Amino acid sequence: PSKFGSLWPLPQKVKLSAVSLKLTGVSFQIADAKGSSAGSGCSLLQDAYRRYYEYVFGGAKRQQQPGKGRRAAGPAVLTELQVWITSPDPECDGYPGVASDESYELTVDQPYAVLKAPKVWGALHGLETFSQLVYEDEYGVKSINSTTISDFPRFAHRGILLDSARHFLPIKVILANLETMAMNKLNVFHWHITDDQSFPYLSRTFPQLSQQGAYHPYTHVYTPADVKMVVEFGRLRGIRVIPEFDTPGHTQSWGKGQTDLLTPCYSGSKPSGSFGPVNPILNTTYDFMSQFFKEISTVFPDAYVHLGGDEVDFSCWKSNPDIQTFMDQQGFGKDFSKLESFYIQKLLNIVATTQKGYMIWQEVFDNGVQLKPDAVVHVWIGGGANDEMGKVTAAGYTTILSAPWYLDYISYAQDWQKYYKVEPLSFNGTEEQKKLVIGGEACLWGEYVDATNLTPRLWPRASAVAERLWSAADVTDINDTFNRLSVHRCRMVARGIPAQPLFSSYCPREYK
Ligand SMILES: CC(=O)N[C@H]1NC[C@H](CO)[C@H](O)[C@@H]1O
Secondary structure, X not given: OOOOOOOOOOOOEXXXXXXXXXEOOOOOEEEEOOOOXXXXXXXXXXXXXXXXXXXXXXXXXXXXXOOOOOOOOOOOEOOEEEEEEOOOOOOXXXXXXXXXXXXXXXXXXXXXXXXXXXXXXXXXXXXXXXXHHOEEOOOOOEEEEEEEEEEOOOOOEEEEEEEOOOOOOOHHHHHHHHHHHHHOOOOEEEEEOOOOOOOOEOOOOOOHHHHHHOOOOOOOOEOHHHHHHHHHHHHOOOOEEEEEEEEOOOOHHHHHHOOOOEEEEEEOOEEXXXXXXXXXXXXXXXXXXXXXXXXXXXXXXXXXXXEEOOOOOOHHHHHOHHHHHHHHHHOOOOOHHHHHHHHHHXXXXXXXXXOOEEEEEHHHHHOOOOOOOOOEEEEOOXXXXXXXXXXXXXXXXXXXXXXXXEOOOOOOOXXXXXXXXXXXXXXXXXXXXXXXXXXXXXXXXXXXXXXXXXXXHHOXXXXXXXXXXXXXXXXXXXXXXXXXXXXXXXHHHHOOOOOOOXXXXXXXXXXX
């Protein structure tokens, strides 16, 4: 077993002792400390206390009395975890953001434990850590060792991308994923909500988009109420919900409901009947995008929206005579990346007027688009990602890394180890450049993933990314990690998450 018990991700500073304290469901409670700036009106914390009480004691089906079984000499009992929010503004009713303070300090001692955090976001992480310190003996009696922990994340942006366009993901699965993210201290849900295959987002302004573009207009859509539920469920767990509406490529489904939006492709002098990327030469395109992203800015409260911009295929633009004429007028010659940049530039300006920051896939940067200083460039292309990290940060842009963490690629054996061994700052650059890397995301694209296999394919492989993004850079001992991750995986299983096994072994409480 690991010297750090089963803590995952590993906190920055941990001092575990051998002094064990008993705790029983009947005599233990989680409560607001007297001096806390968050009182009983802070429903985010009250909700979390109940959730974590359930995690610690809920699983104990067996009746438990303190002192049953091996009689310890006068076992010390832990009766309370006191939660103390120290900042005058606990941010109870706020939303997490890239600058949120997620730090906490946890001291477990007799007769009670104290969890101190400037904001509720750190308290949520401290509650998860506390729940991970509790262990039970063969009689089901719970214990915790006296401990002092001081913790904070190495990176601010620690995300999971899910793709609800290649396969529709039922809300239940999305919420379960948010719950599991919280168990791993991940704090960004990148919702790749639309793509070529389907448009499941029900827009109030343009209802025909899902009416025509969803796999099915009633059973395979996300209503405004569904979106609100995902956003609030995430907020209560300190998780940002960043939607991605990917354009100008990956937009076939948009054209079903918005008929003049996509570029008509030509074969010879006639339209072929197929369509390509968003048509960048029509004013109606930008009128539509203005209204659409205005709505998005009101439905999703996060300060950022992801605008995509990946994998734009130029062949359709090349075939269209009106596009040709436009290219000539603009003096773009045959360089279609200039046309892509023309479109993206106008889109970024539209989104900027909605007071949102934006994230974009790296091609937008690679194609020389003028970005706002707070733009976030998302590095995803495999092979050469280190060079790309160097280039993007040298240009002064905030950057997140996904390239080595495409979890939709599966293989035999323990591939989590290669995700774990990634060092996001291993590229050549100055300290200044390294500071621009705010974190990363594990991506589970949906071509081969739906509700039947999402969770076991994502967990515990994504847990490896979670520790890489939370813990100190020098946490690299793969053997200690294997032991901790094995226990962590069984804890997720015990909490009802069908996380797949690392290797041959067993869990005290198997999935059922
Ligand atoms: C940014 C990005 O990754 N774009 C595409 N690249 C390949 C992926 C599958 O691995 C998805 O198809 C995704 O839509």
